[in-house]
Amino acid sequence: LVAHKDPKYGDAMVLPTALGPMHKGHTAYLKRRWFDPSQLAEQWGVQGVGLTADKWANRIFIPITVEGRLVNFMGRAINSRQSPPYTTPPPAQALMNHKDSLYGWDQAEGDTVVAVEGVLDVWRLGPGAVGTYGTGWTTAQLNLLATKKHRIVMFDCEPEAQVAGRALAKALSAYP
Numbered sequence: 001l002v003a004h005k006d007p008k009y010g011d012a013m014v015l016p017t018a019l020g021p022m023h024k025g026h027t028a029y030l031k032r033r034w035f036d037p038s039q040l041a042e043q044w045g046v047q048g049v050g051l052t053a054d055k056w057a058n059r060i061f062i063p064i065t066v067e068g069r070l071v072n073f074m075g076r077a078i079n080s081r082q083s084p085p086y087t088t089p090p091p092a093q094a095l096m097n098h099k100d101s102l103y104g105w106d107q108a109e110g111d112t113v114v115a116v117e118g119v120l121d122v123w124r125l126g127p128g129a130v131g132t133y134g135t136g137w138t139t140a141q142l143n144l145l146a147t148k149k150h151r152i153v154m155f156d157c158e159p160e161a162q163v164a165g166r167a168l169a170k171a172l173s174a175y176p
Contacts, residue, residue, distance in 0.1 A: 006097065013070055014093035016056035022048035026060055029078040033120070040123060043107075049075065055087055062119050064098050065106050071095040074119065074133075086119075100140040103131035111149035115168065117156055135164035142168070146175040 022030075026048040027037040040046040047061040059075035059082070072094040077085045088098055102108075103119050107127035114129045115137075116122060122131045132141050135155065145151050151172050155165030 006091070008091040009094055009096055010092045011095075013073075013095060014089060015073070016049045016052065016054070016059075016061065016075070018050035018052045018056070019047055019061055020050065022046070022060070023050060025058055025078050029060070035120075035123060043127075044104075044123065058082070059087070062103075064101060064103060066096070066101050068106060069095075071101065072098040074098065076119070098133055099136075099138045102141050102144050103133060105130050105144060108148075112152070113145060113148040113150070114152045114154055115145055116154050117161060121154075121156075132168075135161050137164065137168050142171050145172055 022037055022041065030037045030040065037046070045063045045065075047063075049056045049059045049061050051057055056075050058078050060078060062074040062076060063070050064072040064074060072088060075087050077083070077087075088094070091097070102115070104122040104127065108130050110128070112128065114125060116125065116129050116131050117134055118131050119133070122129045130145075132138075145168075153165045153169040153172070155161040155168075
C-alpha cells in the first residue's frame with residue numbers, strides 16, 4: 001500500500017507482552033456488545049492481552065494486516081477506567097501507519113465496499129466493510145476506496161461523524 005518506507009516506522013513488529021487467547025474479561029466485554037468472541041478470533045485474528053505493567057494491559061488485541069501481513073495493531077480497552085479506549089504502538093514498533101490502510105481491506109473482496117469509522121463497526125457488518133479508524137480519514141484511505149467500483153459511506157450518526165462521512169463521500173464522487 002505504501003510506495004516508500006516511512007523512516008519513522010520499524011523493520012519488525014513489537015507485540016505486547018502477555019499476548020494470547022482472550023480471557024474472561026475480554027470475552028465478557030465482547031459479549032456485552034453482542035459479539036461472538038470465538039468468531040472474532042477466527043475471522044479477524046482478535047486476541048487478548050493479559051496483565052502487564054504497560055498500556056496494553058487487559059486490552060483486546062486487534063491485528064491490522066495488509067495483504068495478509070501484520071503491519072500494525074490496535075488495543076481496545078475492556079473497561080472504562082482505561083484511557084485512551086483505543087491505542088496503537090509507537091511508529092518504531094510497527095511496520096506502517098495504520099491510517100495508510102483500511103481495517104478489513106484484506107477481507108473486502110469484490111467491487112463493493114462499505115466504509116465505516118471503526119473496527120467494531122467492521123466486525124458488526126462483516127467482510128466487505130472497511131474502517132477508517134475514526135472520522136479522520138486520510139488521502140491514502142481515499143485512494144484505496146477509489147479502487148472499488150461501488151463505495152458506500154456509512155459513518156455514525158453523531159454530527160462530527162456525519163460531517164466527516166459526507167466529506168469522504170464527496171471526495172469519492174470525484175472518482176468514476
